[in-house]
Amino acid sequence: MCSRPEPPEPLRRVAVVGGTHGNEMSGVCLARYWLRAPGELQRPSFSAVPVLANPAATAACRRYVDCDLNRAFTSAFLTARAHPDDPYEVTRARELNQLLGPKASGQAFDFVLDLHNTTASMGTCLVAESSHDVFAMHLCHHLQLQSPELPCRVFLYQLPGEESYSVHSVAKSGLGLELGPQPQGVLRADLLARMRALVAAALDFIQLFNQGPGGRDGLRHQASHTGTAFPAFEMEAYRKVSSVDFPRTETGDLAGTVHPQLQTQGQLASR
Amino acid sequence: MCSRPEPPEPLRRVAVVGGTHGNEMSGVCLARYWLRAPGELQRPSFSAVPVLANPAATAACRRYVDCDLNRAFTSAFLTARAHPDDPYEVTRARELNQLLGPKASGQAFDFVLDLHNTTASMGTCLVAESSHDVFAMHLCHHLQLQSPELPCRVFLYQLPGEESYSVHSVAKSGLGLELGPQPQGVLRADLLARMRALVAAALDFIQLFNQGPGGRDGLRHQASHTGTAFPAFEMEAYRKVSSVDFPRTETGDLAGTVHPQLQTQGQLASR
Numbered sequence: 023m024c025s026r027p028e029p030p031e032p033l034r035r036v037a038v039v040g041g042t043h044g045n046e047m048s049g050v051c052l053a054r055y056w057l058r059a060p061g062e063l064q065r066p067s068f069s070a071v072p073v074l075a076n077p078a079a080t081a082a083c084r085r086y087v088d089c090d091l092n093r094a095f096t097s098a099f100l101t102a103r104a105h106p107d108d109p110y111e112v113t114r115a116r117e118l119n120q121l122l123g124p125k126a127s128g129q130a131f132d133f134v135l136d137l138h139n140t141t142a143s144m145g146t147c148l149v150a151e152s153s154h155d156v157f158a159m160h161l162c163h164h165l166q167l168q169s170p171e172l173p174c175r176v177f178l179y180q181l182p183g184e185e186s187y188s189v190h191s192v193a194k195s196g197l198g199l200e201l202g203p204q205p206q207g208v209l210r211a212d213l214l215a216r217m218r219a220l221v222a223a224a225l226d227f228i229q230l231f232n233q234g235p236g237g238r239d240g241l242r243h244q245a246s247h248t249g250t251a252f253p254a255f256e257m258e259a260y261r262k263v264s265s266v267d268f269p270r271t272e273t274g275d276l277a278g279t280v281h282p283q284l285q286t287q288g289q290l291a292s293r
Numbered sequence: 294m295c296s297r298p299e300p301p302e303p304l305r306r307v308a309v310v311g312g313t314h315g316n317e318m319s320g321v322c323l324a325r326y327w328l329r330a331p332g333e334l335q336r337p338s339f340s341a342v343p344v345l346a347n348p349a350a351t352a353a354c355r356r357y358v359d360c361d362l363n364r365a366f367t368s369a370f371l372t373a374r375a376h377p378d379d380p381y382e383v384t385r386a387r388e389l390n391q392l393l394g395p396k397a398s399g400q401a402f403d404f405v406l407d408l409h410n411t412t413a414s415m416g417t418c419l420v421a422e423s424s425h426d427v428f429a430m431h432l433c434h435h436l437q438l439q440s441p442e443l444p445c446r447v448f449l450y451q452l453p454g455e456e457s458y459s460v461h462s463v464a465k466s467g468l469g470l471e472l473g474p475q476p477q478g479v480l481r482a483d484l485l486a487r488m489r490a491l492v493a494a495a496l497d498f499i500q501l502f503n504q505g506p507g508g509r510d511g512l513r514h515q516a517s518h519t520g521t522a523f524p525a526f527e528m529e530a531y532r533k534v535s536s537v538d539f540p541r542t543e544t545g546d547l548a549g550t551v552h553p554q555l556q557t558q559g560q561l562a563s564r
Binding site for chain 2: 211
């Protein structure tokens with residue numbers, strides 16, 4: 023990983039998005055909280071904007087209403103002519119593209135954090151588009167160093183030749199936080215606290231970056247960053263190799279399940 | 294608890310119902326399995342019928358489509374004239390009432406087991422309408438004795454003066470099995486195995502009852518039941534005292550959650 027995160031300019035326009043999936047409650051509840059009390063998202067050089075991405079799915083406590091919002095930020099959906107029969111999430115993706123983008127334009131937000139939960143026992147997972155998002159990679163490295171005792175893996179979701187489609191792909195740089203295990207529609211205090219701490223650490227990192235090695239932004243530079251503020255590093259990252267479905271009957275019903283000795287042992291099994 | 298479970302006649306018409314709530318996967322998967330392979334539900338004196346109660350909600354992996362099926366078995370819903378705008382679950386309740394009832398009639402099924410999951414960490418909970426269902430109380434006692442090392446509490450759901458409304462209230466006697474914790478839409482092998490064993494034990498008990506103290510049903514009576522086959526007993530049972538909601542904001546959003554030290558500790562905390 024190179025030593026200068028891109029973009030070189032300070033990040034002023036930052037958003038923290040919850041409720042992209044309406045039944046992943048850490049982000050839903052944090053977004054609602056920050057919409058009432060946004061002070062926690064303020065730093066000296068910027069104020070992050072809280073966004074509840076999918077209000078209809080959140081109200082219904084479902085992942086989505088018509089289709090997955092976190093797959094709807096493709097140019098085909100974003101640029102097609104609007105139609106009354108469009109799926110709710112396609113319309114909402116266009117609204118968010120207006121708010122946080124337009125995607126791939128100079129007017130787009132500098133950074134978007136997108137908050138997710140999973141029922142899988144995978145601890146903390148940092149979901150970036152690709153390693154080409156150098157700023158996101160430096161942020162991942164920073165978050166891993168903050169809590170070295172906790173599993174905090176980096177997953178690069180974009181496949182070769184594939185167009186990006188996530189909420190945070192609308193911004194110039196972005197990262198998804200995926201915390202588990204948490205049942206859908208359920209709020210666990212431990213994951214809520216972990217999510218909140220990760221967001222705070224991410225915003226602190228953006229503040230640190232905005233200050234820069236030479237005291238950019240008029241703020242005094244922290245004494246510990248006298249040389250290159252963000253040195254080069256190596257890191258482990260995961261990519262999708264393939265999908266393995268459960269065994270199924272001819273009609274598609276489950277014909278098997280995770281073995282009891284493996285269930286909830288994801289963090290151990292993958293070590 | 295009196296010593297003679299009612300009804301005094303053998304139970305011939307028995308149903309095991311899964312998928313009353315479409316995202317409670319132990320019962321959904323077991324009902325689908327038994328619909329393909331019903332042999333596991335056969336006993337010498339009867340064959341239990343597997344029923345997938347809410348196919349539309351099960352297909353959508355949601356608790357329900359329009360309204361809660363397990364609250365729809367009231368005389369108001371069951372006897373009202375059918376209308377094209379009726380909620381799906383009201384129509385389905387009438388169909389199930391035809392299949393398993395009619396409720397409170399001599400033609401109703403003798404016994405219905407209804408399979409549920411909860412996200413709460415409450416182990417096994419046996420949900421009966423009231424202690425007046427003497428057969429169900431004897432069955433609960435039997436199930437508790439089968440696995441004394443596992444928490445297996447009895448909950449009496451019907452409030453004084455309240456009409457029964459559950460799926461199993463359609464039958465002459467019935468019991469709900471509520472197993473947790475399991476996320477909605479997720480299948481855990483340990484709870485699946487526990488549910489399957491509980492159903493087997495319940496069917497074995499019905500078989501034992503059908504045999505009777507004097508070898509009723511032409512089957513030889515087990516040596517251990519030479520006097521009264523089902524002696525009197527005392528048991529602990531729970532009733533609903535009140536509902537305690539989470540603290541909420543003025544707009545109804547969550548303003549608190551379960552403390553991390555109490556989360557998933559339900560089995561310990563209630564001891």
